[in-house]
Amino acid sequence: MKVRLSEMSACFQGVIPSMLATCSASGEPNVTSLSHVYLVDDRHVALSCQFFNKTRRNIAENPHATVIVYDPLKFEGYKLGLKFVRSETSGPLFDTMSLRIDAIASHTGMAGVFKLISSDVFEVQTCRRIEGFLLPAEIADTPPKTTVPGPLTELRGLQVVSQRIARAKDLDGLLASTLEALDELLGFQHSMVLVNDDCTQRLVAIASRGYGPGSIGAEVAVGHGLIGKAAERRRMIKLTGLGTELRYGRAIRERHVECGESERLAPEVPLAGLADAQAQLALPLVCGERLVGVLAVESRDPLCFDDWDEAFLQIVASQIAMALDRMQENDEEEPADEVAPAPAAAPQRVRNFVFYRNDDCVFVDGEYLVRNIPGKILWKLLSRRAIAGQREFTNRELRLDPALGLPALKDNLESRLILLRKRLAEKCPEVRIVPVRRGRFALELDCAVELSEKDCG
């Protein structure tokens, strides 16, 4: 049965490996498995060339090839008769294919080693479903698709997400309610928002859903991994059919922790992630020319993200980006109400804070807490509290303090404070940063605090 390529887009998501047969000029066939066949248009597919191998030599001698792809839901097989057209080493197709390969490579510590040499484009001369490959499905065993909602449900979901974004009073509320809506209304159960820190060229997770505690504060360098690549190139990246590749790197990190070697890892919060993720999507949050952050979504369902999902997630991402940008300009102090007297509870526990000067890194009782500007802000608050007894602080005074090194424009102060507040809530709940009103917050202590400064060796 002849089939149109556009009707079999699920076959091109890289979920089930494909197979490719070629033949040398002297008539020696060659067959290999392929992780991904890319759909170019209704008459062309592309194969990635990462190594110069027998397949590549055969194609140079004899342009004919046959590829079999599988539908990951129905498991039907399709046989495509191909004829080589050209190799591309730049342009949109090459960029798209390269992004996926680079992201997997940097996830697995192979950046620069495992890379795309060319996108080899083939004309699809025949395309047929392989009749008789499967027995009739007497037993209904097609796995149910976990994302059922149709366009109407999704549009309603989008409407709710937009409303929540528009109504959000502060950044924390904005991000929490948006991720909640993505989960409850649209079925994206695992998501996070990372904000871009222009000073360090790093993205920091300040909100997450579906990963439990411990995911806030994770950092990714711009350009590194799926999320960092999406930020660097200002383009959405989708990875599906990840299978073993990403599990590998994460398993190594987990083994370090299990073996008690976690001190050998950098003092950072590991990026949250599903160990068995099958699909990941990273959407850059861009406002004008400025990179604000990244929205990252992942799923155990390899077919979670179809073209429609990508389209409306990009709309959500644009709205989050604009809201993030708006919030940063809009957090000047509101007029003061009467200041409530601080509660005079007798502190009992003693928490020991150490500030590593040359790394701007704060540890609490020997455990990593926070670094960079949020670290310096915390140190200022704790020091002012210890020396001058100051309990309340304004965003304005932080902005005016040159020692904190906040950029003059678009300083992300609000998101830095959210990060600090959440890290404290997780690692040191006796110390709290509590918003008093817009642009003003209190430092609350339920413990005695000891402060010391060191240089790390």
Added chain:
Amino acid sequence: MPSISEDLARFLQSGISVLTGTRDAHNVPDATRGIGVRVEVGGDEATVFLPQATSETAQANLRDNGQVAVCFSRAMDHRSMQVKGELVELRPADERDRAFMERYREELAEEWGFVGLPPTVTYRMNTWPAVAVRFRVTAVFVQTPGPGAGAPLPAQVGP
């Protein structure tokens, strides 16, 4: 001539993907999924099983020129080998072969289960009736992706 060592035979017969390549008189290649391989005693020959329903082109190609390539690939770690050969015999598979193929499909279902494909799906693969393609081994290559893929394997060594 190259032959298949006992170690290599264990890997090839361990319930991993079997992809069969052939070509026609004009060097147009064909790919067909095989249902297991049996390495014959001595390791100089092997038999790959192809479902009758899906192997019409492969059978015609084999009758035309006898050239065959079989790629073996393990889903868990992408470890892959390729065996090249020349046709010795093409015949309908018999009951003994059928038992061998059934066992292969069970092992494949287990292997694919590790990477997320439900066994119920693997069991829907049509295997019968089938043909047995016996071929003489002419070359063995390591084909695990990465640098070094495609290196020929010297005679009588494991992968």
